[in-house]
Amino acid sequence: MNIVTKAVAAELSDRARRAAKVAGEFADAVDREGRFPREGMDALKNERLMSIQVPGELGGEGASMQEIAEVCAILGQACASTAMTYAMHQIQVASIVGYSGNSAWHADFLKRLCDEQVLIASATSEAGIGGNLRNSVCAIEVDGDTVRLEKDATVISYGEMADAILITSRAHKDAPPSDQVSTLFLKGQYTLEHTRDWDTLGMRGTCSDGYIFRGEAPKEQILPRPFAEIAAESMLAVSHLLWGALWYGIAADAVNRAQSFVRAAARRQPGSTPPGALRLAEASSLLQQVKGNVVAGLRQFEEAKTDANKLSAMSFAVAMNNVKVGTSQTILTIINHCMLINGIMGYKNGTPYSLGRHLRDAHSAQLMISNDRILGNTSTMLLVHKQDTSLIG
Amino acid sequence: MSTAETVRKIVATHGKLPVDVGTIADDGDLYSAGLSSFASVQLMLAIEEEFDIEFPETMLNRGTFASIASIAKAVDTISAEQQAA
Numbered sequence: 001m002n003i004v005t006k007a008v009a010a011e012l013s014d015r016a017r018r019a020a021k022v023a024g025e026f027a028d029a030v031d032r033e034g035r036f037p038r039e040g041m042d043a044l045k046n047e048r049l050m051s052i053q054v055p056g057e058l059g060g061e062g063a064s065m066q067e068i069a070e071v072c073a074i075l076g077q078a079c080a081s082t083a084m085t086y087a088m089h090q091i092q093v094a095s096i097v098g099y100s101g102n103s104a105w106h107a108d109f110l111k112r113l114c115d116e117q118v119l120i121a122s123a124t125s126e127a128g129i130g131g132n133l134r135n136s137v138c139a140i141e142v143d144g145d146t147v148r149l150e151k152d153a154t155v156i157s158y159g160e161m162a163d164a165i166l167i168t169s170r171a172h173k174d175a176p177p178s179d180q181v182s183t184l185f186l187k188g189q190y191t192l193e194h195t196r197d198w199d200t201l202g203m204r205g206t207c208s209d210g211y212i213f214r215g216e217a218p219k220e221q222i223l224p225r226p227f228a229e230i231a232a233e234s235m236l237a238v239s240h241l242l243w244g245a246l247w248y249g250i251a252a253d254a255v256n257r258a259q260s261f262v263r264a265a266a267r268r269q270p271g272s273t274p275p276g277a278l279r280l281a282e283a284s285s286l287l288q289q290v291k292g293n294v295v296a297g298l299r300q301f302e303e304a305k306t307d308a309n310k311l312s313a314m315s316f317a318v319a320m321n322n323v324k325v326g327t328s329q330t331i332l333t334i335i336n337h338c339m340l341i342n343g344i345m346g347y348k349n350g351t352p353y354s355l356g357r358h359l360r361d362a363h364s365a366q367l368m369i370s371n372d373r374i375l376g377n378t379s380t381m382l383l384v385h386k387q388d389t390s391l392i393g
Numbered sequence: 394m395s396t397a398e399t400v401r402k403i404v405a406t407h408g409k410l411p412v413d414v415g416t417i418a419d420d421g422d423l424y425s426a427g428l429s430s431f432a433s434v435q436l437m438l439a440i441e442e443e444f445d446i447e448f449p450e451t452m453l454n455r456g457t458f459a460s461i462a463s464i465a466k467a468v469d470t471i472s473a474e475q476q477a478a
């Protein structure tokens with residue numbers, strides 16, 4: 001990193017911290033009421049953090065995936081629902097920035113994203129596809145220059161609050177389920193008929209309700225590249241990395257709270273080591289593993305990002321899957337350690353050492369794209385993939 | 394039988410495509426035709442067995458399995474290298 005990029009990164013982190021402070025103040029209310037993290041998201045817009053991934057020539061800041069991951073990690077320490085909403089938005093931005101080719105419409109949209117700090121939602125889930133986002137039942141109907149789509153979307157996170165929805169479908173009415181395209185519909189071009197409530201254990205503020213989506217838009221709003229490419233080369237990797245970053249953030253805040261608890265106990269009885277201290281050391285070691293896992297994945301992504309062959313390589317897919325499975329499992333162990341350290345003060349809500357929200361939010365990690373599905377996918381690849389045994393690569 | 398013809402037969406058996414392989418051109422996109430990532434691995438294993446070759450890590454990407462022609466080309470490249478070695 002040269003001095004200039006370092007200064008930009010520091011400035012991004014400062015902006016993210018200011019937004020995180022706001023998000024943190026409302027985290028418990030968002031969780032309790034299961035409502036959209038409006039204050040945190042408005043703070044992100046005020047700091048112009050929605051558009052940092054857009055290239056400079058379109059009015060953005062051309063932020064790297066590492067910089068975006070840092071923002072997610074900072075937010076994750078304050079409010080996981082805000083962090084997840086932001087991460088999901090950035091995953092959509094990555095698809096549009098990377099896969100809209102020379103489409104003038106999408107370039108204009110990205111400029112608008114910078115000017116208005118719009119929020120983009122995603123609609124990949126659908127009734128009848130068995131949780132596999134690489135399949136669609138619905139097909140986009142092309143009628144001259146107009147396209148129409150109706151989709152029974154089992155989940156559209158923050159769908160009602162979004163300014164645009166990037167939605168998958170079969171490419172045409174005769175296409176097989178895996179021949180998919182992604183189309184960006186703008187608010188006003190679609191209606192959402194509410195079908196399913198989002199009343200969950202954790203991540204309650206993402207408001208991932210289900211809807212029947214009905215939209216009509218100009219044909220040029222279809223992303224020119226097939227969704228198969230977008231999923232294989234960008235979406236899965238970016239999802240695992242940004243989620244991993246914010247999950248790290250949740251666990252890091254839990255460890256902070258456990259450390260405060262141990263420190264307070266140590267101050268009360270100088271000269272003796274509090275009982276939780278050893279377990280805190282263990283949690284700290286596990287947290288470092290999570291961090292190392294995410295950072296190594298980000299580094300691998302930065303090295304591969306300009307090379308479609310590297311991005312679609314099996315070795316890369318295995319590595320990204322491992323980042324996801326490893327981080328999502330380990331954060332639960334870490335937060336459980338912290339709970340043992342903080343005891344009843346961690347179990348209770350509303351104390352400085354409370355960990356209930358962390359634990360509940362963290363439980364979503366192994367389910368959003370089920371770890372069992374990912375392990376199944378990795379195990380298939382391991383039938384032919386030869387592992388790279390080098391340490392540094 | 395040419396490499397492409399043999400590959401075509403294996404795609405028909407192991408590709409688990411929702412469409413008839415006869416309708417796909419040699420350079421037709423197998424992923425658009427419905428080739429899943431799971432089926433592509435099964436296909437790869439069957440091809441390794443049939444041609445007695447092993448795909449090197451550098452060829453384990455989407456491009457290699459994009460079409461019958463690209464698979465046949467990869468098979469020919471690997472076979473030539475293995476004979477030269």
